[in-house]
Amino acid sequence: EAQVTQNPRYLITVTGKKLTVTCSQNMNHEYMSWYRQDPGLGLRQIYYSMNVEVTDKGDVPEGYKVSRKEKRNFPLILESPSPNQTSLYFCASIQTRGNTEAFFGQGTRLTVV
């Protein structure tokens, strides 16, 4: 079954404590992306990756880092989280052969206090 798996699903943390949200896909897609979802703003892209070791900033990259050491994994790193990073985060893996489609994970709800 085609899957994008994010962990954890829920996370409450304190300001400044480094955290990582993991994302893994089993579809052998080259393109992956991170989004944050906030009320009234839809989904905004944080970072994307076109392949292993190839990443670039999206629209709201400040305060985030990513890495792509393997094709299946694309972790999102918050080095020093702040309350304005409280949000719902989605990882997406993008099918580009045949019909273009973004497959989303279940989401990670992050609260920074």
Add this chain to the structure above:
Amino acid sequence: QQQVKQSPQSLIVQKGGISIINCAYENTAFDYFPWYQQFPGKGPALLIAIRPDVSEKKEGRFTISFNKSAKQFSLHIMDSQPGDSATYFCAASMNNFNKFYFGSGTKLNVKP
């Protein structure tokens, strides 16, 4: 500046009615326009998509209407059902798969 503008923010429709959600864009380089459906606690999932070489695409009760000259596209849900209650996002992308620009979302509530 939001690249894709979506309206309305919320929508209440009676069972059996037609739900219509509208989106507008500015960038004429966009060439792929998907609609995503999101249920509470889940990630968005592709519902239907269109490319600008056609003016309409229908899949079951879901239809996308596309007006290239007006730079607008809309989702029509015919015979709306309570199970259609979800948040709907329109999106647009260019031919490079790097980025999808999403609208702000429409929360649809279909009343029994």
